[in-house]
Amino acid sequence: MASILKIEDLSYHYGNNPKPVFANLNLQIEDGEFIAVVGGSGVGKSTLLRCVAGLASSSSGNITLDVEENDTRRSRSVVFQDGRLMPWRTLRSNIAYGLTGLNLTAEQKRKRVDDVLTLTRLDELADRWPYQLSGGQVQRGGIARALAVQPHLLLMDEPFSAVDAITRHHLQDQLLAIWEKTRKAVMFITHDIEEAVYLADRVIVLSGSPGNIALDKRIDLPRPRQRNTDALQSIAQDIANAL
């Protein structure tokens, strides 16, 4: 499979701080691949994601997204920890707002919104305001908004860390169902090693200061996966040891 994202010798400094958050980092993601990035607090996971998202400019190195650009879809989109729905817009309007600037007719936009509402199973909640949604529904709304732009690469920054454990498991399974249907490349940041092993094709461990890749582990467990199996726990333990 072809690489959709190539990160080469990436370094990042905040402001005048001479010490980089990470230095000479190299990573590739294949088209359709689900990778999870884990690492201790402050190691640079979110900074890396922001660089890939184009929200922060790397200090040196290259980030290449090998995707077909056109004006009806975006190369990448981001799902944040808090869903980031605008409180003054309904769910439907939040999703539609994300399509601003794309070259789509009103009818095409309406269809895009309807399609992602169905995909995230939020159809019946489309006209609610964010305050009328649960935490898990807000997160699914954030995923719907990110998917509406039909990104080649979906970037997720600890999207499920603010919800309870049961909701988190549901959201993980729904994300996997969406991923099976859309087969987008995903870069998923998490603190939770078991979440990473349950979801991803590859788990990348960031550690050190400056941060770099301490482990790049392919997860060969067949899908659909089971939680709490010895095989999954054993891989999670290997990853914990690398942290």
Ligand SMILES: Nc1ncnc2c1ncn2[C@@H]1O[C@H](COP(=O)(O)OP(=O)(O)OP(=O)(O)O)[C@@H](O)[C@H]1O
């Ligand atoms: N705006 C900023 N200005 C200066 N330093 C920053 C800024 N944002 C983050 N940092 C520092 O950069 C380092 C990496 O932060 P980052 O948020 O990328 O880590 P992280 O691995 O995502 O952490 P966490 O898991 O706690 O969210 C940390 O040491 C942090 O203090």
